[in-house]
Amino acid sequence: MNLAYWKFCRRALLLIACNLIICPIGAQKLETGKTTIDIGRTGWKKPVTAVFEFRSKGRHKLRIEKVVPDCYCTVVDYPQGEVGERFEIRMTYDAKMLGHFNKQAAVYTNASKKPVYITMKGQVLEHYVDLTGSYPVVMGDLRLNMDYLEFDDINRGDQRVQQLRIYNNSTQTCQPRLMHLPPYLSAQVVPEVMAPGDEGVITVTLNSTKIHNYGLTQTSVYLGERLGDKVSSDHEIGVSTVLLPSFPDGTDVASAPQLQLSADSVNIVFEGKSKKTEVIDLVNTGKSELKISSLQMFTRGLRISLGKSRLQPGESTKLKITAIREDLQKVRTRPRILMITNDPRRPKITITVNNK
Numbered sequence: 001m002n003l004a005y006w007k008f009c010r011r012a013l014l015l016i017a018c019n020l021i022i023c024p025i026g027a028q029k030l031e032t033g034k035t036t037i038d039i040g041r042t043g044w045k046k047p048v049t050a051v052f053e054f055r056s057k058g059r060h061k062l063r064i065e066k067v068v069p070d071c072y073c074t075v076v077d078y079p080q081g082e083v084g085e086r087f088e089i090r091m092t093y094d095a096k097m098l099g100h101f102n103k104q105a106a107v108y109t110n111a112s113k114k115p116v117y118i119t120m121k122g123q124v125l126e127h128y129v130d131l132t133g134s135y136p137v138v139m140g141d142l143r144l145n146m147d148y149l150e151f152d153d154i155n156r157g158d159q160r161v162q163q164l165r166i167y168n169n170s171t172q173t174c175q176p177r178l179m180h181l182p183p184y185l186s187a188q189v190v191p192e193v194m195a196p197g198d199e200g201v202i203t204v205t206l207n208s209t210k211i212h213n214y215g216l217t218q219t220s221v222y223l224g225e226r227l228g229d230k231v232s233s234d235h236e237i238g239v240s241t242v243l244l245p246s247f248p249d250g251t252d253v254a255s256a257p258q259l260q261l262s263a264d265s266v267n268i269v270f271e272g273k274s275k276k277t278e279v280i281d282l283v284n285t286g287k288s289e290l291k292i293s294s295l296q297m298f299t300r301g302l303r304i305s306l307g308k309s310r311l312q313p314g315e316s317t318k319l320k321i322t323a324i325r326e327d328l329q330k331v332r333t334r335p336r337i338l339m340i341t342n343d344p345r346r347p348k349i350t351i352t353v354n355n356k
């Protein structure tokens with residue numbers, strides 16, 4: 001081995017060793033969600049709190065050394081010492097000064113010598129009526145009274161209207177609108193431009209002639225706050241429509257099929273289990289063939305199995321309903337099952353799933 005080659009190898013080994021010392025494998029890393037939160041408007045001497053979400057990544061434990069607010073009017077609550085994979089820091093402003101405020105705190109951890117800065121801002125008003133209780137759903141700078149619309153028992157040709165109430169609790173002007181509307185839905189927002197503190201209404205109109213299939217149709221629309229906003233799952237509004245089958249005038253009900261169920265609802269008690277199954281008996285007590293043309297679920301978290309979809313007079317079958325506990329904990333609406341039949345007395349049957 002010549003001298004030049006030996007010097008080259010030694011230099012390379014020293015460089016690798018230095019890199020390992022400077023950038024240790026599996027070093028802690030702090031990831032943040034929003035570092036600035038606009039809490040909107042509040043009243044004088046009515047403290048407000050912003051909640052900042054963090055994630056810790058890396059092979060070593062992340063430790064919070066300290067969190068330092070920029071003034072005595074702000075109190076910060078944070079986990080002491082080592083934290084888990086996810087944690088929160090809560091920042092509360094005492095709201096004892098009127099007008100706009102912008103408060104900051106520095107978060108020091110063992111992940112870096114430089115702090116991470118979090119900021120809460122808003123506006124304190126002398127005369128302020130808190131309407132947030134009437135608008136429990138938070139979507140960015142806007143609040144809504146609900147985040148799910150149901151158009152139930154729709155007949156072909158119907159036009160139905162549902163309304164969402166909306167409130168601008170921020171300190172900025174918004175131009176709310178619904179995005180990704182399917183062809184059978186249209187929406188109008190009044191007022192089109194909402195100043196801070198304004199209330200408004202989004203009127204959603206359903207045109208049933210543009211729905212092709214009987215039974216349950218589900219979709220999602222998205223609330224935009226301003227022009228140029230993109231679709232976000234945090235701004236999702238669910239929409240369900242149930243279109244009923246039509247029957248000719250003069251249908252002979254006496255000779256029609258008739259469906260009877262052993263129960264219209266089931267009570268699921270998990271008792272520590274991850275899933276549970278219940279059974280409902282179905283019988284055709286009518287005088288002609290019963291057809292179950294559609295069997296659908298309003299939410300996830302359920303699995304269903306039907307023995308037969310066609311029943312002759314006097315014939316029966318079983319509907320098995322399996323509930324998955326973990327998935328049901330995440331649903332936003334009531335767990336239900338929809339059945340569409342050719343029974344003119346009960347063309348639509350809804351089975352409610354009550355879980356504990």
